[in-house]
Amino acid sequence: MLPSPRLFRSRWTALLWAGGILWFAHDVAGSAPSGTGNSAALTDADGDAANVADLRALANVIDQ
Structure with a gap:
């Protein structure tokens, strides 16, 4: 989920958000x-x- 565009108005808030991620x-x-x-x-x-x-028998059944 992407944050609202208002978050990226402040560089420090954006860095804190990215650090949290x-x-x-x-x-x-x-x-x-x-x-x-x-x-x-x-x-x-x-x-x-x-x-x-x-396993080979199962693979043969799946391939058909």
Whole structure:
């Protein structure tokens, strides 16, 4: 959402607004999981481990 044009009449107000946007982006990105240490195996809907044959069969169905 863009602010009203009146915000940019003052350079300092615009800088504070932009700083708030950057702070919010940093806060949101900083709370994301890092993705390291994820050893979860690929499973199907039943919870069984998915194998290559199952994935190939699924890919063939999707391609048709």
